[in-house]
Amino acid sequence: MDTSALATAGGPGTGLPGDGQEAAARGRRRALDPAVVVALVLSVAFVLIAIVWPVLAVIGAALTDGAIPIFQRYLSPPQNQILVNTVVLGVVVATVGTAIAFLFAFVQVRVPANRWLKRVLHVIALLPIVSPPFALAIAAISLFGRSGMITRDLLGMRVDIYGLPGLTLVMSLSFFPVAYVSLMGLMRALDPALDEAAANLGSSKLRIFRTVTVPLLLPGLASGFLLLFVEALADLGNPLVLGGNFTVLSSRLYIAIIGQYDMLTGSVLAVLLLVPSLIVYFVHRYYAERASVVSVTGKPTGRPSEVSGRPARAMLLGAACLVAGLIVLLYGTIVVGSFTKLLGVDHTLTLRNYEAVLFGYGTKAVTDTTLLAGLATPLAGLLGVVIAFLVIRGRFPGRGALDFGTMLGVAVPGTIFGIGYLLVFNVPVQIAGFTIIPKLTGGAALLGGALAILLVYILRSAPGGLRAGAASLQQIDPSIEEASISLGADQATTFRKVVLPLIRPAFLSGLIYSFARSMTAISAVIFLTTPQIRIMTQQILNETDAARYGNAYAYCVILILIVLAAIGILSVLVGSSTRAERTSGVNVGASR
Amino acid sequence: MSAGTLRLERVTKVFQTPEGRDVVAVDDVTLELPPGSFVTLLGPSGCGKTTTLRMIAGFETPTRGRILLDERDIARLTPDKRGMGMVFQSYALFPHLSVFENVAYGVRLRGVRGRDLDQRVEAALALVNLHGLARRRPSELSGGQQQRVALARAMAIEPRVLLFDEPLSNLDAKLRVSLRSEIRRIQQQLGTTSVYVTHDQSEAMALSDIVVVMNAGRVEQAGSPSEVYRRPRSRFVADFIGSADFLDGPVLGVTPEGLDVSLFGVTVRVAAGDGHRVGDAATVVVRPESVRVGDGPIRALVRGSTFLGSLVEYELMVGDQVFGALDPDWMSRGLHVPGEEVPVSLIGSKLYALPPDVRSDTAAHASDTTEVAAD
Numbered sequence: 001m002d003t004s005a006l007a008t009a010g011g012p013g014t015g016l017p018g019d020g021q022e023a024a025a026r027g028r029r030r031a032l033d034p035a036v037v038v039a040l041v042l043s044v045a046f047v048l049i050a051i052v053w054p055v056l057a058v059i060g061a062a063l064t065d066g067a068i069p070i071f072q073r074y075l076s077p078p079q080n081q082i083l084v085n086t087v088v089l090g091v092v093v094a095t096v097g098t099a100i101a102f103l104f105a106f107v108q109v110r111v112p113a114n115r116w117l118k119r120v121l122h123v124i125a126l127l128p129i130v131s132p133p134f135a136l137a138i139a140a141i142s143l144f145g146r147s148g149m150i151t152r153d154l155l156g157m158r159v160d161i162y163g164l165p166g167l168t169l170v171m172s173l174s175f176f177p178v179a180y181v182s183l184m185g186l187m188r189a190l191d192p193a194l195d196e197a198a199a200n201l202g203s204s205k206l207r208i209f210r211t212v213t214v215p216l217l218l219p220g221l222a223s224g225f226l227l228l229f230v231e232a233l234a235d236l237g238n239p240l241v242l243g244g245n246f247t248v249l250s251s252r253l254y255i256a257i258i259g260q261y262d263m264l265t266g267s268v269l270a271v272l273l274l275v276p277s278l279i280v281y282f283v284h285r286y287y288a289e290r291a292s293v294v295s296v297t298g299k300p301t302g303r304p305s306e307v308s309g310r311p312a313r314a315m316l317l318g319a320a321c322l323v324a325g326l327i328v329l330l331y332g333t334i335v336v337g338s339f340t341k342l343l344g345v346d347h348t349l350t351l352r353n354y355e356a357v358l359f360g361y362g363t364k365a366v367t368d369t370t371l372l373a374g375l376a377t378p379l380a381g382l383l384g385v386v387i388a389f390l391v392i393r394g395r396f397p398g399r400g401a402l403d404f405g406t407m408l409g410v411a412v413p414g415t416i417f418g419i420g421y422l423l424v425f426n427v428p429v430q431i432a433g434f435t436i437i438p439k440l441t442g443g444a445a446l447l448g449g450a451l452a453i454l455l456v457y458i459l460r461s462a463p464g465g466l467r468a469g470a471a472s473l474q475q476i477d478p479s480i481e482e483a484s485i486s487l488g489a490d491q492a493t494t495f496r497k498v499v500l501p502l503i504r505p506a507f508l509s510g511l512i513y514s515f516a517r518s519m520t521a522i523s524a525v526i527f528l529t530t531p532q533i534r535i536m537t538q539q540i541l542n543e544t545d546a547a548r549y550g551n552a553y554a555y556c557v558i559l560i561l562i563v564l565a566a567i568g569i570l571s572v573l574v575g576s577s578t579r580a581e582r583t584s585g586v587n588v589g590a591s592r
Numbered sequence: 593m594s595a596g597t598l599r600l601e602r603v604t605k606v607f608q609t610p611e612g613r614d615v616v617a618v619d620d621v622t623l624e625l626p627p628g629s630f631v632t633l634l635g636p637s638g639c640g641k642t643t644t645l646r647m648i649a650g651f652e653t654p655t656r657g658r659i660l661l662d663e664r665d666i667a668r669l670t671p672d673k674r675g676m677g678m679v680f681q682s683y684a685l686f687p688h689l690s691v692f693e694n695v696a697y698g699v700r701l702r703g704v705r706g707r708d709l710d711q712r713v714e715a716a717l718a719l720v721n722l723h724g725l726a727r728r729r730p731s732e733l734s735g736g737q738q739q740r741v742a743l744a745r746a747m748a749i750e751p752r753v754l755l756f757d758e759p760l761s762n763l764d765a766k767l768r769v770s771l772r773s774e775i776r777r778i779q780q781q782l783g784t785t786s787v788y789v790t791h792d793q794s795e796a797m798a799l800s801d802i803v804v805v806m807n808a809g810r811v812e813q814a815g816s817p818s819e820v821y822r823r824p825r826s827r828f829v830a831d832f833i834g835s836a837d838f839l840d841g842p843v844l845g846v847t848p849e850g851l852d853v854s855l856f857g858v859t860v861r862v863a864a865g866d867g868h869r870v871g872d873a874a875t876v877v878v879r880p881e882s883v884r885v886g887d888g889p890i891r892a893l894v895r896g897s898t899f900l901g902s903l904v905e906y907e908l909m910v911g912d913q914v915f916g917a918l919d920p921d922w923m924s925r926g927l928h929v930p931g932e933e934v935p936v937s938l939i940g941s942k943l944y945a946l947p948p949d950v951r952s953d954t955a956a957h958a959s960d961t962t963e964v965a966a967d
């Protein structure tokens with residue numbers, strides 16, 4: 001049996017097209033694995049068509065003569081207030097969010113406390129990842145709004161949570177978890193020997209913190225800050241729910257497109273939003289890479305030195321518990337509210353909300369969203385790791401561009417993809433009279449616009465898979481793949497049998513991230529929903545607008561439950577990460 | 593299974609650095625590997641050994657030149673179609689698979705299943721003396737055991753050519769010696785054509801049928817270990833293999849048995865390559881064992897001595913020339929101390945005059961190399 005295999009191996013050229021004269025004439029072309037070519041072509045096509053083109057279309061639309069007065073209007077008083085608001089919101093949310101993230105990470109790594117308390121704090125800190133970003137905003141209105149249960153009923157105050165204060169509160173709490181996870185990873189990776197060296201040289205605890213710990217974490221803190229800034233800039237859901245008169249670029253842009261059908265103004269605002277987002281995002285990436293380099297001083301030995309002073313401990317733990325309590329209060333409100341007729345007004349317990357959402361007019365949104373996100377998840381996860389593989393292991397020119405193009409999927413605010421898709425795919429794309437891509441958005445779109453939403457889900461999630469996959473591939477000795485190839489496995493087999501199992505933890509976290517991100521996405525898809533396709537996040541927004549908070553809460557709870565269930569199912573399907581890590585013997589964990 | 597004939601024809605590899613500079617890693621290499629031969633690529637770090645091996649395996653594409661397996665150009669074959677087993681410096685075992693599954697990996701890809709598969713894997717594991725470890729994970733093995741698994745895995749596919757990239761360099765000295773004789777035994781047993789990269793000259797000597805000495809991307813010399821040691825083609829080869837000093841002297845006569853060269857005023861008949869003419873200057877390779885210490889017509893100053901037990905190594909100076917010498921007979925004659933003058937003689941039959949043409953060639957080449965390094 002194997003002799004035939006050897007005969008093939010020993011008979012070079014047999015069955016290969018283009019062997020002989022023609023091949024010799026073409027010169028020293030590298031023998032390419034067909035699977036790699038296919039993967040490359042598909043990835044590049046996706047990045048160009050689904051990501052780059054819509055963004056360029058928006059820029060193109062804003063670079064027309066008619067756009068100049070609009071630029072002028074939004075760059076000079078009084079309309080430049082929107083720009084100012086946007087930047088102020090970004091800076092404030094990023095500052096508060098990074099501080100919370102640092103507090104939580106520091107408590108986990110450096111503050112001695114009950115193990116269970118720490119676990120509970122950790123889980124609470126991760127909650128916002130699996131819920132729609134503006135779920136907290138709705139709860140905040142119920143609790144702290146004009147007729148808030150706490151502010152008005154309990155304290156008798158007349159405060160207005162709408163605007164900057166409310167947005168700061170809910171956006172910091174919604175966005176800090178990502179920075180928290182990465183900061184915690186960095187802190188764990190810091191070599192305790194550095195602290196010990198400083199102490200050995202005579203530094204006091206506080207001095208070590210100031211002169212060693214913080215400087216080493218600075219790139220990580222900077223990267224977290226910048227990431228939160230971009231997220232705050234891009235967010236649409238919270239400003240719509242809780243913005244009030246505090247208009248920011250994304251909410252103004254939404255009104256321009258959906259309320260006024262003014263694509264030109266929309267595009268101009270999109271470009272105003274795009275420029276700072278892109279700059280800050282890629283500065284963030286720079287710091288993120290620096291941070292991971294800094295932390296790798298070798299294998300950390302010993303335990304990180306812990307905060308021993310009682311007052312300091314109590315203060316740190318107290319602060320973390322306070323924030324955690326606030327998060328729990330907000331989520332508790334969502335859960336209670338979902339079983340209540342109208343929170344703050346009529347506290348009769350009811351299942352009506354769930355009935356409406358699950359078996360009434362909400363059914364379609366639940367199934368549509370779950371289906372599309374479920375479809376997008378494996379596609380985005382696979383696309384992400386395939387591109388990671390091409391970028392890290394490939395040796396073709398333009399790898400950097402492929403990486404960059406894919407990362408645009410998260411660097412560019414979702415609203416801009418929304419407009420871009422409307423600009424590009426609202427008519428069939430034709431070449432020489434042939435329809436290459438049918439109409440994907442608006443009325444009479446292919447599959448009611450489902451394909452456009454699917455593409456957006458994929459492009460927003462693939463970058464997560466790319467980064468996780470790339471980080472974990474970089475830890476794997478390339479000879480392992482070469483060994484597989486030299487044993488006779490082609491690239492596709494090697495990818496399936498060697499690469500994927502080795503990066504399984506990263507792949508799994510990529511899938512989970514993908515699904516959670518798709519389920520909770522709003523800023524791009526809100527432009528793409530049609531009467532035929534309903535999306536849960538948009539329904540939540542509608543219900544909130546109509547002050548049907550009960551339904552909105554029920555949607556939120558169901559959405560969170562679906563995400564949690566998916567995490568469970570994925571973990572079982574892909575295999576638990578702990579097992580993969582233990583058995584692999586190499587450090588393939590990228591997502592810690 | 594049959595052993596393959598491998599031929600490299602004027603193979604050149606130019607890398608482009610990220611800054612856009614060209615690095616000539618392999619420069620016009622021509623080699624012929626007869627079936628069943630064990631060939632080592634030997635040379636200092638960065639001389640292009642790994643690159644040559646990787647081009648044979650298919651992981652790099654030659655910039656120019658052809659690689660032929662059994663007279664067929666394999667340029668257009670992807671590495672997985674080449675049927676070459678490779679053993680890596682880092683072992684490169686699949687960490688998520690057991691020892692058995694590691695070895696079975698390539699065999700399965702050839703369509704072998706069931707009992708045949710078990711037998712093939714067991715035979716391969718038996719060949720490398722690994723019994724009873726089939727269920728373990730690579731992380732549960734010692735370095736030596738891991739490298740044995742890697743060897744078994746590469747051999748289990750019954751490759752036409754076996755490739756080794758410094759497979760022993762991560763192991764301790766003792767294990768290296770025992771494993772290298774095992775590699776040689778297995779290779780002879782199977783008769784697989786093998787290419788073995790190392791920068792350890794004793795490893796190369798011990799293992800090979802043919803040693804290929806490389807320098808700055810070029811083949812300096814290819815030949816049997818004894819030939820490369822006895823008749824080095826260039827200063828570089830003589831220096832790299834064993835230790836050598838070089839003495840220059842005028843050629844007084846050319847005879848079929850060798851050259852008559854005047855060294856320190858004494859005429860010595862030395863073995864030599866072709867091409868010497870009377871009156872030319874010859875460069876003579878002096879190895880420590882070709883100097884007899886204790887009697888002879890040359891008076892040398894002892895500059896240093898190292899006591900090695902059975903031998904004493906001296907550093908000697910005559911005029912301004914410094915060379916090393918070994919004294920195996922120190923017990924009967926006693927030790928010499930630095931500052932002492934001792935009579936020495938050069939043993940003509942153990943000397944070798946470098947071929948003249950290669951000498952100038954090497955000089956030109958040497959400047960070539962510095963250019964590459966400098967730019």
Ligand SMILES: Nc1ncnc2c1ncn2[C@@H]1O[C@H](COP(=O)(O)OP(=O)(O)OP(=O)(O)O)[C@@H](O)[C@H]1O
Nearest residue numbers: 607608615617636637638639640641642643644791
């Ligand atoms: N991918 C690459 N890009 C650029 N230059 C390279 C690349 N691979 C190797 N080189 C260069 O080619 C030369 C030869 O490298 P090679 O790895 O073949 O050396 P080697 O003889 O195996 O050395 P060592 O004994 O240190 O392993 C070196 O100068 C190296 O820097």
Ligand SMILES: [Mg+2]
Nearest residue numbers: 641642643757
């Ligand atoms: Mg090497």
